[in-house]
Every structure is written in C-alpha cells, then in structure tokens.
Amino acid sequence: MxxxxxxxxxxxxxxxxxxxxxxxxxxxxxxxxxxxxxxxxxxxxxxxxxxxxxxxxxxxxxxxxxxxxxxxxxxxxxxxxxxxxxxxxxFERMNRILRIDPDNRLAVVEPGVLNGDLQRALAPHGFFWPPDPTSSPWCSIGGNLACNSAGPRTVKYGSPRENTLGLRAVAGTGESFRCGTYTSKGATGYDLTRLLIGSEGTLALITEATLKLTPKPSGLRTLRATYRDVSSAAHAVARIMAQPVTPCALEFIDDVALKLAHDHGGGDVPLAGAMLMIEVDGEPDTLPSAVDAVSHAARGEGLEELRVAQTSEETQALWSARKALSPAQRTISPNKINEDVVVPVSRLPELVNGIRELSRKHNVLIVTFGHAGNGNLHVNLLPRDDAERERANACLAEVFALVIALQGTLSGEHGIGLVKREFMPLAVEPSALDLMRSVKAAFDPDGIMNPGKLLP
Amino acid sequence: MxxxxxxxxxxxxxxxxxxxxxxxxxxxxxxxxxxxxxxxxxxxxxxxxxxxxxxxxxxxxxxxxxxxxxxxxxxxxxxxxxxxxxxxxxFERMNRILRIDPDNRLAVVEPGVLNGDLQRALAPHGFFWPPDPTSSPWCSIGGNLACNSAGPRTVKYGSPRENTLGLRAVAGTGESFRCGTYTSKGATGYDLTRLLIGSEGTLALITEATLKLTPKPSGLRTLRATYRDVSSAAHAVARIMAQPVTPCALEFIDDVALKLAHDHGGGDVPLAGAMLMIEVDGEPDTLPSAVDAVSHAARGEGLEELRVAQTSEETQALWSARKALSPAQRTISPNKINEDVVVPVSRLPELVNGIRELSRKHNVLIVTFGHAGNGNLHVNLLPRDDAERERANACLAEVFALVIALQGTLSGEHGIGLVKREFMPLAVEPSALDLMRSVKAAFDPDGIMNPGKLLP
Known part of the structure; x- marks a missing residue:
C-alpha cells in the first residue's frame, strides 16, 4: 500500500x-x-x-x-x-519531563521519556516511579503505559495502572482529551485513564502522562535462596507471599536458566535446582525484622542455601544470574518464544511442574524465571530449528491451557499485541470481548488505531 | 409511570x-x-x-x-x-463471602456484603481490604465499588480501583461477563474492571468481586496536632506528604467543625484553630522512627500542641472529635450540602483559605474536614433555612470553580450521582465527556442503567 x-x-x-x-x-x-x-x-x-x-x-x-x-x-x-x-x-523526540512535583508526589512527562531517565531525574527528590521493566534504560514511559509494563518491583508497588493519575491523549476519532486528575484520589466519572493503560495504542495516542510517585525507601536488603528443585522454590514463594512483609522483589529462576546463565555469565551464578532472589526495602531500622520474616518463610523443605548480601558489591553479585539470563537465551535461540503468563501465587508449584512436563512431552527446551511474587513467570521456549519451532508452538498452546486451568491469565506485563491475540478467547469470554470491541469502536470508529492487535 | x-x-x-x-x-x-x-x-x-x-x-x-x-x-x-x-x-440479600484466600491475598464476595462484615471476616487471617468509608458498618462492597468509595486509609493504601482484581457483572445489554483476573498483575486486554468501578451503576450491575487484600500491619500509632489556624494546619499536611513516611490516615478538621464537635460530642474535643489526626502503621519496631518522621513534619509555624496516644483508650479519645462530626452537623442543618472536593496536597492551604473567604462572602456556615493526605476535603455547607440554602447553592458553584482553578476535581470518593452531574463540565472537558457517553452507549445502548446519573 x-x-x-x-x-x-x-x-x-x-x-x-x-x-x-x-x-x-x-x-x-x-x-x-x-x-x-x-x-x-x-x-x-x-x-x-x-x-x-x-x-x-x-x-x-x-x-x-x-x-x-x-x-x-x-x-x-x-x-x-x-x-x-x-x-x-x-515518540522518541517527544521526550521532555515537563514537571517534577515532589510536594504532590507526581511528575508530568511526555511519552518518549525513557523509564531510566525519569528514575534518574526523580532520585535527587527522593522519589521513584515503580514500574521497572528489565528494558528500563531503553524503554519509554509511553510504551510502559500502552502495555501496562511492570517489572520486579510490581509485587510491592503495583503496575502502571496503580501508578498513573491522568493522561492527555488523542482518540482514534481525532479528538484530544484529558482524563484522570492531578490528585491522588478521584471519583469524577469513568476511569478512562486505566482504560487507556494497557490498550496498546488501539484506542488513543498518549501525549502526556501524570505519574504518581513513591518515596524511595532509604534501605534495601537482598537475599538469595537456592533450592533442591523448582517445586520447593515455588512452594517457598507461596509461603513468602502469605506472610505480612511484602518483598519489593521476589524473582524465581529455574535450574535450566541457572545453567544457561552460569555457562554464559560466569561463575558467580550458582548451579541449583532453582533460585529465588528476594529483596526487602524500607527505612534502615525496619530491615532486620523484614529480613527475618522473609528468611523464615523462605526456609523449608528443599532449601539448600540462604544468603543475605552484606554489601552493595555482594548485592550486585547476587543479581548477576538474573541479569545474564536474557543474552544467554538469545545465544541458544535467536527466535525464542518469550511468554509472561501469570497464575495465583499458590498455584505456582502446579504451573512450574506442569511446564516441566510439557517441556518433556514436546521435547522443547523451556526456561522459566520471573516475577514470582505476582505469580508472573516468563516461560521461554527455546527452539533451535524449524522442527523444534513447530513443536514449541504446539507446546505453547498447552502452556496457555494450563495457565487458564490454574485461574491464571495470558500476560502479566508484556500484553497481547500480535502474537497472543489468537489466544485471547482462552482468557476472555466472548461477552467481554464483545464489550472490548464496543469500547474500541467508541474510541476508534474507523479502526485506524494499531489495527490487527490485542483483539482477535 | x-x-x-x-x-x-x-x-x-x-x-x-x-x-x-x-x-x-x-x-x-x-x-x-x-x-x-x-x-x-x-x-x-x-x-x-x-x-x-x-x-x-x-x-x-x-x-x-x-x-x-x-x-x-x-x-x-x-x-x-x-x-x-x-x-x-x-443487593442486600446477595451478601455471601464466597471465598477468603489468604495465600493469594484475595477474597471473592457478593456485592451485598457489608464492608464492616468483610473486615471482621478477614481479621483472623491477618488481612484487611483497604477502602474504609465512615459508613463502613452499614455500606456494601457493591456500593463501595460503584462509587469508588474510599476513606482515611486511602492515603496509604488506595481506593477500590487500586484494590480490586476482577468482577463479574451484567452489562446494560443484558450480557453477563467477567473481567479482570485472580492474579495481582495482568495485561490481557482492556481494563473493564476499573471502568466499572466508579461508574455508579450506569454501565453494568456488579454481581461478584474479587478483592485484593493487604496484610494488616501489627502496629499503629495515633497522633493529634492542633494549630493556631486552618492555614498552618494545611501547610503541615503538605509537609507531611512531602516526606517519605506515608501515614495511614491524615485527617484535617477545621475550627468550626471542632467547635461543633466539642459542643455536641463532649469535652475531649479540643478547641483550636484546626486539628490534624495522623496515624502511622507497620511492624512495631518500625513505629518509633515513623512517629518521629511525621512529628518532625507536623511541627512548624502555628503548631500549638502535638500529642501521641500511648494507649488504645487514648487513641479512642483522640478520634472522638472526628466521630462526633457528622451527627453534630445534622443537628444544625438536616439538609447539609456535603461535598468532597479534592486538590493537589500543596494547594490545600489555598483551598482552605479560599473556602473561608467564600463562607464570609456568601454568609453561609461551612465546615471543612476530611482526608487531607489525599487533598480530599469534605466541604459541608450548613444552611439553616431556605434563604441560606439559596446562598449556599451560589457559594457551592464558586467552591467548585476554586477547586478546578487549583487543579483539583469535583469528588474524591463520593462520586457524582444526581447532585453533581450539572457540574461535570467544569471538571471534564467536552471531548472526554463525549467519550464517556460513547462508553456508556457501548455497555448500555438503551440507556436503562441508572438513568439521569453521573453524565450531564
């Protein structure tokens, strides 16, 4: 055309x-x-x-x-x-931070501002914006909002939907509008703000966002726990989330991923059946009891080693495995299938064990890791050739079916886009899809906004 | 008819x-x-x-x-x-708590469950649901969701929009649907859950809600600060919210309200220019530093007395003024005009002083109190006869204009309903109102759902 x-x-x-x-x-x-x-x-x-x-x-x-x-x-x-x-x-050139307003705990930004640049600008004021995708140095706030992108901190601080006060946008009709507030509370009409967040550019184009800021805790402690097997680690996640101290990160990495990261990222990465990275934050005098509480929950059947970092260098070392993961996977499978399914936390053991079985059944290498505190696992299928790719696709459909059977959903933070829209009917019933289509028609009557995405 | x-x-x-x-x-x-x-x-x-x-x-x-x-x-x-x-x-007979699931930090309830009954049922599990309207013993969860009703705890824990995972509902089309998830994270299509919350029954009828639970902190400390005048107290609110320790309640009561409560509620209520009630919560060993931090911020120009309750009886006594307020007002003005405007916290001094001026200009008794940590003030006009009622209505329009000029909005937690819909165009621009009308038409094409409410 x-x-x-x-x-x-x-x-x-x-x-x-x-x-x-x-x-x-x-x-x-x-x-x-x-x-x-x-x-x-x-x-x-x-x-x-x-x-x-x-x-x-x-x-x-x-x-x-x-x-x-x-x-x-x-x-x-x-x-x-x-x-x-x-x-x-x-939107890469529309990237100004228009206002940082610590007194009202908000920032007003253009959509092209990079997540990492915003965090750096907020730090001197003692604040941060909670969403922190792994791509934070290179991803834009507009993209974070469009996809409701989250990251490790979401387990304690929420996703963009919990951290955005208002938006300026242009609907598919061509009409400009503002929605939401400059206040931390509002009950003035329909919540168009949250409706746009996660709509992947199919309803409107966001041109300005008013973000809710959170005070940056002055203390942080990092723990690493290794387990005999994935099932023991998954049970530990459920125990940690069932006690009152909410960690600010609770990451799971399975044995296959650990081996990969070890081979590509160096010797700091432990070889174990599975690993949890756990972080707690707060004012410094609150940390010892928080570390105690999560340590107590992390202990149990199958724990092999629990380490608490004592210095920032040790913290860096503990995170090295997590950071080495993505590049390591690309070396095996440039076209990895990268999913981010989510289940209720108590169902994680079933999910992890079920995926293990599907990997065997379809003879496809799968690594699982991710934001376990939210029940949000990155399930990465790593086919190495066309035959494996075909098996991987068959396997993927069964992964999604398993997730739905466990009362989970297709995506925790990546969204649907092009690659998962055919699976939407698994997660969303026809009547709700019809309502979404009607909402789409209200914002974009001619279907010009990012066609072919999100809705099947 | x-x-x-x-x-x-x-x-x-x-x-x-x-x-x-x-x-x-x-x-x-x-x-x-x-x-x-x-x-x-x-x-x-x-x-x-x-x-x-x-x-x-x-x-x-x-x-x-x-x-x-x-x-x-x-x-x-x-x-x-x-x-x-x-x-x-x-929905008063559709009032079952269907499931309390502490492991996944959620509860599934029917809409007729009373907020207070839910809190009582959650307490033995160590959890609570944050929204806590003053009417909590008598108001239903369905009503809380319909109006996005909040309360004092919102300043730290958020409103129903931040504390609801999913809904079951019937749209105005007659179609049943489920939206949202059983997980604490999701990026699977449009956020219909938040769209229904705060829609005041104009889109769909909620028949089941999956609520996000929060671990109940084991410690709580209550502080009371009295000030020379409303302006000093409003400045203190802004200082408290600009430092990192977020209180779990930060309530403001002006001099007129204190006098009313004193006269009707007994001698425990101090007579002062204004008063703040401040609460901090957390694990017990974290409370001393939290009390220090908010005390430091509460001190400043115009502070008269700062008291920290040492026992639960003292805490009760400190709250007596706040509790005595609503009945006291009804004795003066059975038809009080009860607003809940909200402005960015740093604009509170301007709001409080501006309302004081409008009260004088229109010769109408106004008391202001409320959830100052969110910038959310209950502005209650207390006309005693028809002539005063007419002046009060004229005054109200100017109160709203002031709020909008301060980048605030019409309602923080009561919603719009019947009484504020004519003011909606002050807060929401025509293009956004048009989008809301289109969304309404998508859910309720024949306009049978609670007609005459919310949208002008």
Missing part, C-alpha cells in the same frame, strides 16, 4: 521534512520490535508536540490509514509492528 | 413473591438515599444470585425500563435515587 499523495502532503506540512520520512531506511528501522516480527510502514513520523499528534490522527482518519504508536520498540509481542502498513508515529 | 403487566409478571417469576414488591411501603423505603433526595421506584426486587440479575436486565431492556442498583443507600449524591422510576434492585 502506498499512502495517498494528499495525506503525504499533509504529513509533510505537520511534521516538516526532518520528521517525516518514506525512505526505505526509516521504514525498515521502524518495521520491527523486540518480537522480531516485522512489516513495513508506509511512512514514519516523529512527533514533538500534542497538536501534531492530533493533526496526524485527523488526517489518517480522513484517509482511513492506520496509525501505529511507537515508543522504543522494546516490547516482545509485536504490538508496534505495522502489520497493515500505515504511519508509524515515533 | 406504571410497569407493564408483562414485565411485572416476569419479575415475579424471576424473584418470587418474597423478593419482588410494588407495595408503597417498599417503594418508599427504596426511594431515597443519604442525599435525602427521593423519587419512587415502580418496583423493588431483591437479588440473590447472578442469574436473576441477568434475567432482570434482559427483561427491563426489552421493556425499556430503568434498572437502579442499590447497596445500602449510604451514598450522599443521590446515585441510587430512581429519578426516572423503574426497578430498584437491592
């Missing part, structure tokens, strides 16, 4: 020659994301202000041309791949 | 003779809520199970008859007053 000349002319007028391109180089660079899927857009534009975004959506709506919002393309679901062509609007 | 005979027959079949009434006694009893507005419904039905609710909505939709959900009618905005007649569906 080529864009109509009249639309191209409007795009050039809106964005100027340096921020609107139909060159192959740009189109290729914005054709893919971290899902490794790709499809060429017809044009790429770089927004810098709200008025441009409004004009873009209006022009595209008039011409019935798709608009695909893009932060930094770190998502793993294909949510930013322009499968039906159209215009990719990159 | 009388109900069509065919609809009445269906209602009798669905609910049986003991749970479906058109008698005047029942109609009168369900005609009003705590707003003291009233309008007679044509029939009252008492739901006990989901299937009845689905059948009810389908029948009412077919006959184009309004359906008004009602918990216990404690709301103050007229949200449950059947202004266009129709069928009031009371």
């Amino acid at each position: 080529n864009l109509p000349a009249s639309l191209l002319e409007i795009l050039h007028t809106i964005f100027g020659p340096g921020a609107c391109s139909t060159h192959d180089a740009e189109r290729l660079a914005y054709a893919y994301d971290n899902s490794r899927r790709n499809a060429l857009p017809d044009a790429v534009v770089f927004a810098q202000e709200h008025a441009q975004v409004e004009a873009l959506v209006r022009a595209c709506r008039e011409h019935r041309v798709p608009v695909i919002a893009r932060g930094r393309g770190t998502n793993t679901t294909g949510a930013t791949v322009p499968v039906q062509g159209g215009v990719v609007v990159s | 009388n109900l069509p005979a065919s609809l009445l027959e269906i209602l009798h079949t669905i609910f049986g003779p003991g749970a479906c009434s058109t008698h005047d006694a029942e109609r009168l009893a369900y005609a009003y809520d705590n707003s003291r507005r009233n309008a007679l419904p044509d029939a009252v039905v008492f739901a006990q199970e989901h299937a009845q609710v689905e059948a009810l909505v389908r029948a009412c939709r077919e006959h184009r008859v309004p359906v008004i959900a009602r918990g216990r009618g404690t709301n103050t905005t007229g949200a449950t007053v059947p202004v266009q007649g129709g069928v009031v569906v009371s």
